[in-house]
Amino acid sequence: MEKFFKLKENGTTVSTEVVAGITTFFAMAYIIVVNPGVLSSTGMPWGAVFLATIIAAIIGTLIMGLFANVPYALAPGMGLNAFFTFTVVKGLGFSWQETLCMVFICGLINVVITATKLRKMIIRSIPPMLQHAIGGGIGIFIAYVGLLNVGIIQFSPDKTAAAGANPGLATFNKPAIVLFLIGLLISIFFLVFKFNGKLSFLNKGGFVIAIAITTLIGIPLGVTSMAHTTGLGESFSQLPQTVLAIFSDQGFPALFSDPAKLPLVLVTIFAFSLSDTFDTIGTFVGTGRRSGIFSEQDEKELETGKGFSSKMDKALFADATATSIGSLLGTSNTTTYVESAAGIAAGGRTGLTSVVVSICFAISAVLAPVVSAIPSAATAPVLVLVGCMMLSSFREISWEDITAAIPAFFAAVFMAFSYSISYGIAAGFITYCLTMTFKRKAKDVHPIIWGVSALFVLDFVLQAVL
Numbered sequence: 065m066e067k068f069f070k071l072k073e074n075g076t077t078v079s080t081e082v083v084a085g086i087t088t089f090f091a092m093a094y095i096i097v098v099n100p101g102v103l104s105s106t107g108m109p110w111g112a113v114f115l116a117t118i119i120a121a122i123i124g125t126l127i128m129g130l131f132a133n134v135p136y137a138l139a140p141g142m143g144l145n146a147f148f149t150f151t152v153v154k155g156l157g158f159s160w161q162e163t164l165c166m167v168f169i170c171g172l173i174n175v176v177i178t179a180t181k182l183r184k185m186i187i188r189s190i191p192p193m194l195q196h197a198i199g200g201g202i203g204i205f206i207a208y209v210g211l212l213n214v215g216i217i218q219f220s221p222d223k224t225a226a227a228g229a230n231p232g233l234a235t236f237n238k239p240a241i242v243l244f245l246i247g248l249l250i251s252i253f254f255l256v257f258k259f260n261g262k263l264s265f266l267n268k269g270g271f272v273i274a275i276a277i278t279t280l281i282g283i284p285l286g287v288t289s290m291a292h293t294t295g296l297g298e299s300f301s302q303l304p305q306t307v308l309a310i311f312s313d314q315g316f317p318a319l320f321s322d323p324a325k326l327p328l329v330l331v332t333i334f335a336f337s338l339s340d341t342f343d344t345i346g347t348f349v350g351t352g353r354r355s356g357i358f359s360e361q362d363e364k365e366l367e368t369g370k371g372f373s374s375k376m377d378k379a380l381f382a383d384a385t386a387t388s389i390g391s392l393l394g395t396s397n398t399t400t401y402v403e404s405a406a407g408i409a410a411g412g413r414t415g416l417t418s419v420v421v422s423i424c425f426a427i428s429a430v431l432a433p434v435v436s437a438i439p440s441a442a443t444a445p446v447l448v449l450v451g452c453m454m455l456s457s458f459r460e461i462s463w464e465d466i467t468a469a470i471p472a473f474f475a476a477v478f479m480a481f482s483y484s485i486s487y488g489i490a491a492g493f494i495t496y497c498l499t500m501t502f503k504r505k506a507k508d509v510h511p512i513i514w515g516v517s518a519l520f521v522l523d524f525v526l527q528a529v530l
Contacts, residue, residue: 116394216244243285274445
């Protein structure tokens with residue numbers, strides 16, 4: 065195990081990796097129940113999506129851990145599953161089988177652009193200032209996700225408001241919010257307080273312990289509940305309905321049966337691929353470089369090496385293959401989870417962390433009632449504090465230089481405001497091109513940044529028109 069995962073070389077231990085894996089799993093375990101809840105509204109059987117979510121997470125995360133040896137976990141992505149359901153199926157009128165076909169094609173495209181080094185070229189073309197902004201922006205995004213998950217930020221309907229609602233702070237009279245505040249207090253304690261002597265082992269598992277304690281406190285508050293569960297046997301009986309559904313008559317044959325719909329199909333695949341690609345790039349750039357997972361040597365291998373010589377190469381390939389695998393099973397885009405930052409913050413540095421996450425997902429299939437009982441109020445405090453820790457990336461930005469400050473601001477803030485890492489990157493890239501142009505330094509902008517910015521603009525225009 066030491067030789068395979070290179071634990072000493074990466075400055076970690078088996079116990080640290082195990083704790084990190086459990087921390088990451090708890091931070092993202094909500095997807096086990098949330099994803100089938102979202103996708104089932106398209107007509108997909110809940111139990112089948114439940115198992116497809118777990119199996120896709122296990123396979124994708126194992127590939128990431130064993131092939132790339134990095135501590136990232138994969139699962140069907142939030143945001144992408146909403147796009148799948150509410151935009152493509154309910155908005156554009158495609159069936160869920162046809163939409164799975166588009167996800168499968170998106171995965172193949174991602175494999176191709178990874179194998180042809182296009183993803184590497186994009187990463188190398190991002191200026192350091194934007195890389196730091198992406199890192200800090202993901203911190204804001206993670207903290208925002210935590211706050212929204214528990215409902216401490218609420219949106220009150222208002223027809224006179226431009227957005228149709230007014231944002232505000234929730235009243236602290238709901239059990240879930242009270243539990244979140246208790247969990248936040250416990251999490252801060254374990255993060256700040258340093259145990260000595262025989263209790264020093266608690267320093268490594270602070271986040272896991274905080275989640276466990278908060279979950280238990282949630283029982284008398286009525287927040288932790290095992291009421292909404294499904295039988296494992298029932299789920300397995302439904303699984304054949306989604307596995308390889310893309311090859312049924314309702315899949316590829318139906319998707320390409322109407323030539324008039326072909327432009328809309330291509331635009332939808334483009335939107336899937338663009339969002340998936342830049343969510344992943346943002347996660348790797350924002351968390352991997354700050355933590356040292358992707359070292360300077362690895363970056364050099366990324367630039368000069370051939371094949372899959374660097375950890376980044378392998379990680380990008382693992383992520384690309386996971387989307388197609390997930391669609392074969394019957395779920396939306398499987399992608400690298402930004403919640404992996406929780407495990408990284410707990411000390412995870414190698415693929416052993418990912419293997420532990422995969423084991424946890426496998427166990428969760430059997431212990432679904434227990435895992436699904438962990439409330440968002442118990443995991444949200446961890447996400448908020450991890451986000452806080454990631455804001456340190458902002459100190460590397462020259463904020464006194466307005467040319468750097470404008471794109472850095474838009475990249476970081478729009479990740480949270482638009483609830484999308486890829487749209488945050490889009491805002492940063494586009495404003496970077498504009499500020500450099502106005503500064504008469506357009507030639508200094510890498511051609512790939514110009515090209516990607518143009519693709520984002522095209523995506524926005526097509527979404528507005530179609």
